Amino acid sequence: MSNDFDLTIELPTRTFMNRNVQGVILPAVRADVEILPDRAPSVFVLDYGLLQILTAKGEVLDKYFIYSGVADVAQNKCKIMTQDIVPYSDISISSAKEKVVAARDENERLFYTMIVNYLVGTRKRYLRTLNVFSRKKGKMTFKKPKETIVPPEQAGE
Numbered sequence: 001m002s003n004d005f006d007l008t009i010e011l012p013t014r015t016f017m018n019r020n021v022q023g024v025i026l027p028a029v030r031a032d033v034e035i036l037p038d039r040a041p042s043v044f045v046l047d048y049g050l051l052q053i054l055t056a057k058g059e060v061l062d063k064y065f066i067y068s069g070v071a072d073v074a075q076n077k078c079k080i081m082t083q084d085i086v087p088y089s090d091i092s093i094s095s096a097k098e099k100v101v102a103a104r105d106e107n108e109r110l111f112y113t114m115i116v117n118y119l120v121g122t123r124k125r126y127l128r129t130l131n132v133f134s135r136k137k138g139k140m141t142f143k144k145p146k147e148t149i150v151p152p153e154q155a156g157e
Contacts, residue, residue: 003056005037005076009064009085016085021061023054024078026071041074046082048114063088065118067111084111093119 007024009016024035027049034054046069053062069082096115103109 003037005035005039005078007053007078007080009051009080009082011085012083021053022056023058025050025052025054026080027051027066028071035071035073035078037076039073042071043073044071046071046080048111050088050118051080051085065091065111065115067107083107086115091115091119 004020004022006018007021008018022037026033026035026044027047028044029047032049033044046066048068049066051064051066052060053064055061065086065088066080066082067084069080071078071080073079093116096112096119099112100109100116103112
């Protein structure tokens with residue numbers, strides 16, 4: 001059993017990170033998932049959220065906001081493919097609010113709104129494909145997802 005594994009984070013145009021780590025917490029769609037050395041092969045769909053790199057003792061070493069994506073874990077390697085990534089230390093509430101206003105599309109707006117929400121202490125799952133069906137009396141019915149995003153103008157600093 002090894003004490004670390006290879007973590008690679010790929011963006012569409014470049015490799016953002018390639019390093020050995022002792023652990024990582026991924027913002028998977030249904031719940032955060034902790035990846036440790038020698039994990040069984042797995043594939044996870046990632047939500048907009050906070051990726052955390054851990055020490056061997058489970059302490060948070062680095063944090064990054066990611067723009068959803070996919071993680072592939074196998075043979076002591078974790079490869080994450082995401083559209084965008086922002087180091088936690090490189091963004092403030094005010095700069096995230098500015099990016100929400102300047103967003104080019106709905107997905108970018110949602111990404112920066114997630115960052116604003118996270119920085120003000122509001123946490124939720126963002127992918128709109130979640131919880132859209134409910135089962136009542138044995139029948140599957142479509143339900144509209146609840147919108148609980150805090151608008152940037154209402155989020156305090």
